[in-house]
Amino acid sequence: MKANNPGRVPEIREKISRSLAAKWRQAPTGYEAIAMGALLARGYPLQFQYSFGGYVLDFAFLWCKVNLEIDGRSHDNPGRSQRDRARDKALLGAGWRVVRVTYKRTVSSFVTSLLSAVELSCGSPPPLGEYRVIGGSKHSVKAD
Numbered sequence: 001m002k003a004n005n006p007g008r009v010p011e012i013r014e015k016i017s018r019s020l021a022a023k024w025r026q027a028p029t030g031y032e033a034i035a036m037g038a039l040l041a042r043g044y045p046l047q048f049q050y051s052f053g054g055y056v057l058d059f060a061f062l063w064c065k066v067n068l069e070i071d072g073r074s075h076d077n078p079g080r081s082q083r084d085r086a087r088d089k090a091l092l093g094a095g096w097r098v099v100r101v102t103y104k105r106t107v108s109s110f111v112t113s114l115l116s117a118v119e120l121s122c123g124s125p126p127p128l129g130e131y132r133v134i135g136g137s138k139h140s141v142k143a144d
Contacts, residue, residue: 031070031103031110032058038111043125044118053094055087064122067091068114069100097121 028036028048039046039059050060052067059068069084088098099121101114 029070029072031072034107034111035059035068035070035101035114038115039118042115044122045126052096053090055091057091061118061122063126064097065095066097066099066118066121068118069098070114071100071102072104 032048036046036048036059044061045063046068047060047062048058050057052060057067058070060066061068071084084100091098099117101110101117103110105113
């Protein structure tokens with residue numbers, strides 16, 4: 001980020017990320033919708049387009065501090081890859097694990113890959129009743 005970019009100010013960056021998360025939450029991409037359906041069907045409580053530390057996480061699993069990112073063509077751009085690495089480093093420093101799954105595959109292998117990645121990173125979903133999905137289309141979680 002350039003020195004004169006207002007996004008370098010943490011408070012402004014956080015406000016921008018919250019605004020973007022709210023906007024993106026309303027219109028998931030096709031593969032985000034597929035991922036969300038598969039994860040919720042498996043019982044994984046999640047936050048979709050979750051704002052954290054000035055970043056928007058595709059799928060945040062708060063109970064195990066894992067960020068699942070669905071990477072499409074835009075992530076092939078060298079500038080984007082550099083931003084992804086900086087973001088991953090910041091999240092790792094905050095105690096998160098970052099899992100990236102590309103959708104450059106068939107839908108069935110994409111779903112298999114993302115479910116395997118989440119299971120390896122988080123284990124099985126928490127017992128029913130420990131977390132529940134709330135908030136309509138926001139797919140947020142709350143401890144009981």
